Amino acid sequence: MDEIDVTPANVAPVIEGVDEQPETAREVVFEIRDGAVRYGSNLAVADVNFDVGAREITAIIGPSGCGKSTFLRCLNRMNDFIPGAKVEGRITYHGENLYDPKVDAAEVRRRVGMVFQKPNPFPKSIFDNVAYGPRINRFKGDLHDLVEQALTRAALWDEVKDKLKKSAYALSGGQQQRLCIARTLAVQPDVVLMDEPCSALDPIATSRIEDLMVELKRDFTIVIVTHNMQQAARVSDMTAFFTTDVGEDASRVGRLVEFDRTHTIFTSPSDQRTEGYITGRFG
Amino acid sequence: MSMTMTPPAPAPTPARPSIRRSSAGPWRSAKSAIASTLIVGSLVVAIVPLVLIVGYVIVRGIDSISWAFLTDDIPILSRSEGPGMGPAVVGTLLITGAATVMAVPLGVLGGIYLNEYSARTALGRVVRFLAEVMTGVPSIVMGLFIYSIWVLRFGVSGFAGALALGCLMLPVVIRTTEEMLKLVAPELRESAYALGGRKAGTILRVVLPAAAPGIVSGALLAVARAAGETAPLLFTILTVNATNTNLFHGPNTTLSVQIFRNAQQVFPGPQQRAWGAALTLIAIVFIFTLLSRGLSAVFSRKHRV
Ligand SMILES: Nc1ncnc2c1ncn2[C@@H]1O[C@H](COP(=O)(O)OP(=O)(O)O)[C@@H](O)[C@H]1O
Ligand SMILES: [Mg+2]
Numbered sequence: 338m339d340e341i342d343v344t345p346a347n348v349a350p351v352i353e354g355v356d357e358q359p360e361t362a363r364e365v366v367f368e369i370r371d372g373a374v375r376y377g378s379n380l381a382v383a384d385v386n387f388d389v390g391a392r393e394i395t396a397i398i399g400p401s402g403c404g405k406s407t408f409l410r411c412l413n414r415m416n417d418f419i420p421g422a423k424v425e426g427r428i429t430y431h432g433e434n435l436y437d438p439k440v441d442a443a444e445v446r447r448r449v450g451m452v453f454q455k456p457n458p459f460p461k462s463i464f465d466n467v468a469y470g471p472r473i474n475r476f477k478g479d480l481h482d483l484v485e486q487a488l489t490r491a492a493l494w495d496e497v498k499d500k501l502k503k504s505a506y507a508l509s510g511g512q513q514q515r516l517c518i519a520r521t522l523a524v525q526p527d528v529v530l531m532d533e534p535c536s537a538l539d540p541i542a543t544s545r546i547e548d549l550m551v552e553l554k555r556d557f558t559i560v561i562v563t564h565n566m567q568q569a570a571r572v573s574d575m576t577a578f579f580t581t582d583v584g585e586d587a588s589r590v591g592r593l594v595e596f597d598r599t600h601t602i603f604t605s606p607s608d609q610r611t612e613g614y615i616t617g618r619f620g
Numbered sequence: 621m622s623m624t625m626t627p628p629a630p631a632p633t634p635a636r637p638s639i640r641r642s643s644a645g646p647w648r649s650a651k652s653a654i655a656s657t658l659i660v661g662s663l664v665v666a667i668v669p670l671v672l673i674v675g676y677v678i679v680r681g682i683d684s685i686s687w688a689f690l691t692d693d694i695p696i697l698s699r700s701e702g703p704g705m706g707p708a709v710v711g712t713l714l715i716t717g718a719a720t721v722m723a724v725p726l727g728v729l730g731g732i733y734l735n736e737y738s739a740r741t742a743l744g745r746v747v748r749f750l751a752e753v754m755t756g757v758p759s760i761v762m763g764l765f766i767y768s769i770w771v772l773r774f775g776v777s778g779f780a781g782a783l784a785l786g787c788l789m790l791p792v793v794i795r796t797t798e799e800m801l802k803l804v805a806p807e808l809r810e811s812a813y814a815l816g817g818r819k820a821g822t823i824l825r826v827v828l829p830a831a832a833p834g835i836v837s838g839a840l841l842a843v844a845r846a847a848g849e850t851a852p853l854l855f856t857i858l859t860v861n862a863t864n865t866n867l868f869h870g871p872n873t874t875l876s877v878q879i880f881r882n883a884q885q886v887f888p889g890p891q892q893r894a895w896g897a898a899l900t901l902i903a904i905v906f907i908f909t910l911l912s913r914g915l916s917a918v919f920s921r922k923h924r925v
Contacts, residue, residue: 447816457807470815
């Protein structure tokens, strides 16, 4: 399972001519420069530099504990809730400094939604789960339409349309995760962050969610953390590979090793550590 | 692969450890038997007194129970025989109810404050410590406290008793609420925040409903305990023989106080009334327990599987 099949069929297709496109043609959503996060005095991630392009799927891969989740949570200011967590460097969202004191973090999170590792619906009905976001954001319009739309986009509508009033906990794990995706889509975000969204799911549920991601890419920018390299290879356009640097004083700091087009990362990585990781030699 | 190869000599089967119970050795089954006996034994020890108490109260009190007993005034001449405990039933409901109305909302708000707004602040620690200390204050001391700050100024009333009971309930409700909120999965809050939620709305719409069944149970224990309190009522509500529905004026009485007063008498009439009052009190607490359990079950069934 660790050997990765890198035949072109298994890797996101190369779009003719993209390589030759000038950088400026790519619409950038997040620009990360010298991104770093500390927990208290502990440096967890450092030296992160890359851009997230609009309507692309960006995968973040790397061994456990290298700070993938920590970094992902910088992008919607989720780290604000962890006492002692401090984000350094410069992260911009559509050109605006995400950590400017004038920025409303709740508004950021409405635009940059997040799907978590474990499906975690609210203890409410299926309908109320999806309607939660629109309601708290004072959505004016047809809530039923919006909920149906979100569930349809999350490829769940047909399975739940007859039991919208039932508890969300009555759904299977894979359905719950798609419900969480629908819940995120219902607030009409611009970006969806996903932190190992399939790691608690079986292969069939996983492949449904992967199909869904590719589907959603048309309208949304997606950043996904995964430790499943086949998944990164299958769905993403760009891949960021992180690893853990162990310092002389045994300090462990996650760093970005390489960021490139997924095809390049999986066929001709420029860093030996990337190659070692994707061929299963370490990690 | 060549088929002419001689098959390798079968390896001697290693002795596979038996999966039979007896192979675990006699000492292990003995240990298991001892542990089971101890567990069942302690269950019996815990349940027997409970069954005995409830059973005995029913046996001794059931004869007193009648409509007249539940509604008639308490006989002026305390040694006389026959019903009534009406004023005490009304007083118990009114005073415990008023205490609940004051203490439960305040306690839930306090618990929310402690867990959500001041978990790591110095003020939060002080409040939590005081609530803990308050839980340990003897109920009669709470009665004296209300006596000195309230009764001396405004006179006895059902409300003074409710204040004392409320003060007893408050720290319990605060602590349970805090503990129950702590148990709510952090992922639930995070996903509410990830949808653009703000703090107050998230607490109100997600955290509190998730913690509600536990908070209801905790509040219920506090109410049941308050309904049976006697000491703090002795000098805050005194006693009456006729129903006093005015919570804010004049002395009042409760079943617990009537049990205390009647049981002190040597005559059979008041003795009988004390048993009847005890049974009534147990029944009231039991009914309220069932009601709120049912409510919280309905509540959680709506939200869980
Ligand atoms: N809330 C936290 N407080 C302190 N340290 C944390 C916290 N969360 C993660 N860390 C540390 O940060 C590092 C990166 O963790 P994480 O981002 O969860 O890694 P990954 O998602 O790549 O497995 C780990 O060393 C972890 O111990
Ligand atoms: Mg992680």
